[in-house]
Amino acid sequence: MSAKKLLLIDDDLELTELLKEYLSPQGYELDVAHDGEAGLSLATSNKHYDLILLDVMLPKLDGFEVLKKLRTSHLTPVLMLTAKGDDYDKIFGLEMGADDYLAKPFNHRELSARIKALVRRMALLPSGSVQQNLKLGDVVLSPSAQQVFCADNIVELTGTEYSILHLLMINQGSLVSKQDISEKVLGRKLAAFDRSIDMHVSNLRKKLAVFSPEEKIKTHRGAGYLYVVPA
Amino acid sequence: MSAKKLLLIDDDLELTELLKEYLSPQGYELDVAHDGEAGLSLATSNKHYDLILLDVMLPKLDGFEVLKKLRTSHLTPVLMLTAKGDDYDKIFGLEMGADDYLAKPFNHRELSARIKALVRRMALLPSGSVQQNLKLGDVVLSPSAQQVFCADNIVELTGTEYSILHLLMINQGSLVSKQDISEKVLGRKLAAFDRSIDMHVSNLRKKLAVFSPEEKIKTHRGAGYLYVVPA
DNA sequence: TTATGCATTTACACAAGCTTTACATTCCCT
DNA sequence: AGGGAATGTAAAGCTTGTGTAAATGCATAA
Numbered sequence: 001m002s003a004k005k006l007l008l009i010d011d012d013l014e015l016t017e018l019l020k021e022y023l024s025p026q027g028y029e030l031d032v033a034h035d036g037e038a039g040l041s042l043a044t045s046n047k048h049y050d051l052i053l054l055d056v057m058l059p060k061l062d063g064f065e066v067l068k069k070l071r072t073s074h075l076t077p078v079l080m081l082t083a084k085g086d087d088y089d090k091i092f093g094l095e096m097g098a099d100d101y102l103a104k105p106f107n108h109r110e111l112s113a114r115i116k117a118l119v120r121r122m123a124l125l126p127s128g129s130v131q132q133n134l135k136l137g138d139v140v141l142s143p144s145a146q147q148v149f150c151a152d153n154i155v156e157l158t159g160t161e162y163s164i165l166h167l168l169m170i171n172q173g174s175l176v177s178k179q180d181i182s183e184k185v186l187g188r189k190l191a192a193f194d195r196s197i198d199m200h201v202s203n204l205r206k207k208l209a210v211f212s213p214e215e216k217i218k219t220h221r222g223a224g225y226l227y228v229v230p231a
Numbered sequence: 232m233s234a235k236k237l238l239l240i241d242d243d244l245e246l247t248e249l250l251k252e253y254l255s256p257q258g259y260e261l262d263v264a265h266d267g268e269a270g271l272s273l274a275t276s277n278k279h280y281d282l283i284l285l286d287v288m289l290p291k292l293d294g295f296e297v298l299k300k301l302r303t304s305h306l307t308p309v310l311m312l313t314a315k316g317d318d319y320d321k322i323f324g325l326e327m328g329a330d331d332y333l334a335k336p337f338n339h340r341e342l343s344a345r346i347k348a349l350v351r352r353m354a355l356l357p358s359g360s361v362q363q364n365l366k367l368g369d370v371v372l373s374p375s376a377q378q379v380f381c382a383d384n385i386v387e388l389t390g391t392e393y394s395i396l397h398l399l400m401i402n403q404g405s406l407v408s409k410q411d412i413s414e415k416v417l418g419r420k421l422a423a424f425d426r427s428i429d430m431h432v433s434n435l436r437k438k439l440a441v442f443s444p445e446e447k448i449k450t451h452r453g454a455g456y457l458y459v460v461p462a
Numbered sequence: 463t464t465a466t467g468c469a470t471t472t473a474c475a476c477a478a479g480c481t482t483t484a485c486a487t488t489c490c491c492t
Numbered sequence: 493a494g495g496g497a498a499t500g501t502a503a504a505g506c507t508t509g510t511g512t513a514a515a516t517g518c519a520t521a522a
Contacts, residue, residue: 075355087338094344099352100331107318113325121330121352124306158468174375186469195510196470202512220377221478221509222390389479417480426499427481433501452489452498 004119005029005047009039009066010055010081019053022108028115036061043070051118054098056082056089064096071097077118081106134169137230138212141169150211160185161204164197168217168227177224201225235350236260236278240270240297241286241312250284253339259346267292274301282349285329287313287320295327302328306363308349312337365400368461369443372400381442391416392435395428399448399458408455432456 006028010016016032023030031047033039036058043052043066052070056063067078079100080093090101100114134141140149146162148155157165163185168176178197182190190197205217218226237259241247247263254261262278264270267289274283274297283301287294298309310331311324321332331345362374371380377393379386388396394416399407409428413421421428436448449457 077352087341091338091340091344094341094348097348097351099348107322109322110318110325113322117325117330120328121308160469175377194470195472195512198510199470199512202510206512219510220390223377226376391480425481426483426501429499430481430501433499437501450499 003027003029004050005031006051006053006115007031007033007039007042007047007049008053009033009036009043009058009063010053011035011057011059012055019108019111023112023115026112035059036063036066040066040069043076044074049076050122051115052076052078053115054078054080056080056084056093064093067093067096067098077122079114079118134166136169136172136227137214137216139169139208139216141166150208153211155207155211157204157207160200161207164200165204168225172227173229175220175224175226180224234258234260235281236262237282237284237346238262238264238270238273238278238280239284240264240267240274240289240294241284242266242288242290243286250339250342254343254346257343266290267294267297271297271300274307275305280307281353282346283307283309284346285309285311287311287315287324295324298324298327298329304363308353310345310349365397367400367403367458368445368447370400370439370447372397381439384442386438386442388435388438391431392438395431396435399456403458404460406451406455406457410455412455 004027006023008016008019008030010032011034013034016034020030020032031042031049033042037060039052039054039058040061043049054063054066058066061069063080063082067080070076070078077099078097079102080098081102081104082089082093083104090103093101099118102111102114133143138151141162142148143166146159148157148162148165164181167181167184179190181197182188182194186196201217208216214228214230216228218228220226235258237254239247239250239261241263242265244265247265251261251263262273262280264273268291270283270285270289271292274280285294285297289297292300294311294313298311301307301309308330309328310333311329312333312335313320313324314335321334324332330349333342333345364374365372369382372393373379374397377390379388379393379396395412398412398415410421412428413419413425417427432448439447445459445461447459449459451457
């Protein structure tokens with residue numbers, strides 16, 4: 001397990017220093033931003049943080065604004081911190097899409113335990129479903145560009161093919177039922193005798209096979225499809 | 232999106248009633264258990280709760296014990312509740328595998344917001360990834376992939392074979408009647424002279440025997456089959 | 463309008479896998 | 493022991509899901 005990357009957005013220099021010293025020995029890589037704008041730009045950069053610690057009272061862009069803008073494009077987990085122990089604030093933050101909320105002053109060990117709990121839970125998510133390039137064997141899928149490369153060649157996929165591949169890759173090693181594919185990709189229930197998904201998968205396989213011989217999408221008869229985790 | 236199923240384990244009758252009335256209109260299905268044992272048995276049943284609200288002070292089995300036992304087999308998210316606002320308690324709970332911790336008395340809206348945050352986060356997990364693998368001796372069964380490994384080799388099973396193995400492994404050490412297998416796996420009553428199950432078990436044994444010599448599925452003549460608990 | 467690109471439906475061949483048959487074997491019970 | 497019933501299993505039969513080419517539909521662009 002590689003070191004988890006955290007981003008701390010807080011303008012309190014004393015606190016950020018303290019937390020840096022406290023969290024580093026626990027095996028976290030901690031970046032710090034001292035205002036909302038800098039924080040947001042780091043958070044949306046390609047550094048792909050595992051967790052963001054976000055203060056509410058911030059210069060330039062307050063915590064709620066940062067959270068709101070972040071959530072338009074990223075699902076990175078966010079733990080909010082605030083000087084005010086205000087219930088309303090807490091509820092507002094959580095409703096806006098924060099994952100946890102801790103009032104200052106907090107017990108360092110509680111912060112550490114909450115970070116650990118969030119990171120642990122997020123580790124169950126398949127790698128990269130929080131929007132970064134998915135690389136599996138010789139296939140690379142780039143969500144930002146909606147492009148797929150196979151053995152360094154661009155693969156020209158249609159929108160639906162791309163979405164199906166994306167879904168399967170996110171769920172690498174797990175079975176995805178046709179029902180799920182239909183609902184998530186085509187936006188409709190799978191009807192009896194609907195062969196649409198089969199066709200898209202067939203075309204997808206054909207296009208990938210041009211550049212790479214290994215079987216990537218496995219069929220589970222009567223159940224669905226599965227993206228094979230490369231050795 | 233179907234209604235989320237919550238399990239509340241708390242012996243405070245007044246509180247459970249209150250929460251039931253508070254949470255139902257918000258679109259949650261809430262089951263209640265009033266002691267640790269009942270709670271654990273519901274939590275590990277096949278009802279598949281989306282979230283468990285767990286009080287610490289409980290008759291029969293306290294909250295920490297319930298959490299500990301639950302986590303040996305299930306990854307269901309847990310939000311702990313406690314009368315004591317004790318930091319040590321909080322940290323202990325989170326370290327044990329709880330996902331969140333709220334001290335009583337709490338603001339109902341905060342509880343609701345925290346439930347929402349957890350459920351929202353869990354919804355990102357691909358369906359089925361909360362089920363954890365079943366490991367018995369050198370056999371590992373992965374429900375999310377519907378795949379089975381034996382002595383580190385993938386065993387290619389058909390859907391029916393997989394289901395039968397799953398059923399037997401879940402009931403390790405106890406007898407499962409052919410009637411039960413037929414009804415749960417094939418979805419029909421076992422008819423006289425129906426040799427279907429026998430065939431599937433035979434094929435299953437053959438496939439497992441390729442990688443491991445020990446007998447895993449034992450026959451109880453006239454009664455059914457049993458998965459042997461490994462030494 | 464006509465072209466173009468993509469999603470969907472149709473059609474059919476094929477293969478996977480569930481079930482049945484048939485016979486060998488094993489396990490009880492007397 | 494011997495006989496009958498339950499089980500093991502190979503092989504055949506049959507049903508159904510899947511792969512895929514080709515036709516169709518249906519937008520949007522030229």
